[in-house]
Amino acid sequence: MKYLLVTLLLFMGFNCRADYWTRKADFPGTPRRGAFGFSVANKGFVGGGTDSLYNNQNDLWEYDVINDAWNSKASVPVMPYSNISITIGKKGYLYADDGMNFWEYDPSLNIWNPKANYPGQFPVGVQAFVINNQALLSGGVLTTVYTPYFYIYNQSSDAWSVTSNSPFQIMLASSFVVNNKAYLICAANASQSAPPLAQTVLEYDLSNNSWSQKADFPDTARADAAALTIGNIGYFGTGDNGGGAHFKDWWQYNPILDTWTKKSPLPSNGPIDESAFFTINNKGYICFGGENFNNNLWEYTPDSISTSNTPTLASEQNTTISPNPFTTQLIIQSSAPNTRFNISDMSGKLVCYGTTVGKQEVINTTTWKQGTYIVELVGEDGSKEVRKVVK
Numbered sequence: 236m237k238y239l240l241v242t243l244l245l246f247m248g249f250n251c252r253a254d255y256w257t258r259k260a261d262f263p264g265t266p267r268r269g270a271f272g273f274s275v276a277n278k279g280f281v282g283g284g285t286d287s288l289y290n291n292q293n294d295l296w297e298y299d300v301i302n303d304a305w306n307s308k309a310s311v312p313v314m315p316y317s318n319i320s321i322t323i324g325k326k327g328y329l330y331a332d333d334g335m336n337f338w339e340y341d342p343s344l345n346i347w348n349p350k351a352n353y354p355g356q357f358p359v360g361v362q363a364f365v366i367n368n369q370a371l372l373s374g375g376v377l378t379t380v381y382t383p384y385f386y387i388y389n390q391s392s393d394a395w396s397v398t399s400n401s402p403f404q405i406m407l408a409s410s411f412v413v414n415n416k417a418y419l420i421c422a423a424n425a426s427q428s429a430p431p432l433a434q435t436v437l438e439y440d441l442s443n444n445s446w447s448q449k450a451d452f453p454d455t456a457r458a459d460a461a462a463l464t465i466g467n468i469g470y471f472g473t474g475d476n477g478g479g480a481h482f483k484d485w486w487q488y489n490p491i492l493d494t495w496t497k498k499s500p501l502p503s504n505g506p507i508d509e510s511a512f513f514t515i516n517n518k519g520y521i522c523f524g525g526e527n528f529n530n531n532l533w534e535y536t537p538d539s540i541s542t543s544n545t546p547t548l549a550s551e552q553n554t555t556i557s558p559n560p561f562t563t564q565l566i567i568q569s570s571a572p573n574t575r576f577n578i579s580d581m582s583g584k585l586v587c588y589g590t591t592v593g594k595q596e597v598i599n600t601t602t603w604k605q606g607t608y609i610v611e612l613v614g615e616d617g618s619k620e621v622r623k624v625v626k
Contacts, residue, residue, distance in 0.1 A: 253538035262530040271320035272511030281511040283315035287528040409462035432456035459508040466540025473507040481506030
């Protein structure tokens with residue numbers, strides 16, 4: 236009976252194991268580092284960077300998570316050596332240090348379009364993140380000259396505006412966004428002539444243009460690291476310390492508790508820095524990078540996607556979850572196929588996830604403990620709904 240249950244769970248496409256890495260299909264192009272990465276809908280996109288002979292690349296590749304396959308796409312019109320890339324809605328954007336420096340990629344048409352030039356004064360130390368469908372890029376730094384504000388890009392008007400000055404002089408940070416707040420990790424102080432790497436973590440709230448300092452990153456300060464948002468949790472790791480040491484550790488940040496937790500390290504053959512990374516369907520992906528210019532793609536399955544104990548309805552979908560209360564099984568039925576779901580206990584631990592491939596999925600809950608569970612539903616259009624169920 237035990238083996239039958241395991242077989243059924245695998246057949247239905249569920250996985251209750253968490254906090255682990257899976258090696259996926261290797262990147263078929265030239266191994267590299269310093270590349271960019273972003274995701275749109277259920278596809279990941281990577282490209283650019285430089286190879287082991289330090290030749291810059293301008294190719295673009297699409298990763299199909301469902302088929303675990305790569306497809307070549309339209310090349311970038313410039314030679315970007317940068318991982319400053321973001322997603323706004325259904326399009327990807329790339330900052331490249333060239334004359335025409337802000338590019339939009341439309342996956343539906345497979346074309347690149349030049350957009351309004353990024354007005355930042357200096358190309359070094361730029362950070363980028365998206366809050367409420369608005370891109371924010373820092374002004375950068377040149378030696379000791381620092382731009383103390385962020386530029387905001389409006390997609391609909393293709394125009395830039397500027398925030399007021401930041402009280403922190405930031406460079407070299409990595410960032411993720413959780414609950415419409417940006418977190419800049421290992422932010423070095425650009426006011427110093429040789430800014431040391433720092434463990435500083437800063438939170439930025441665009442709604443009132445306010446900054447606050449959070450719990451320091453508890454391990455070695457670093458740059459060129461990977462930073463991801465999965466659900467309502469931030470993840471950060473890999474990178475280098477600027478002095479020859481490289482890392483493959485992985486950390487989870489809980490923004491409600493303001494705490495860091497060490498997770499399973501990247502099981503690559505060597506440490507990784509200057510990688511490309513993106514998130515799809517509540518899983519993280521890290522591609523190539525490192526001193527060996529590898530072509531590996533790793534998928535991270537988290538053990539937690541939500542920090543909320545009082546979930547709220549984000550949007551309405553024609554989906555039923557029954558029975559509620561449940562005992563031995565839970566049925567998720569949606570009017571639209573391919574509705575993704577993630578089920579967590581009240582501590583935020585992910586217990587099961589999947590997709591309603593045939594508009595309905597039956598989950599075996601025999602071994603689940605009694606208590607309240609949170610079900611997050613995500614439609615193909617990105618709309619979300621959160622519900623509670625009880626066993």
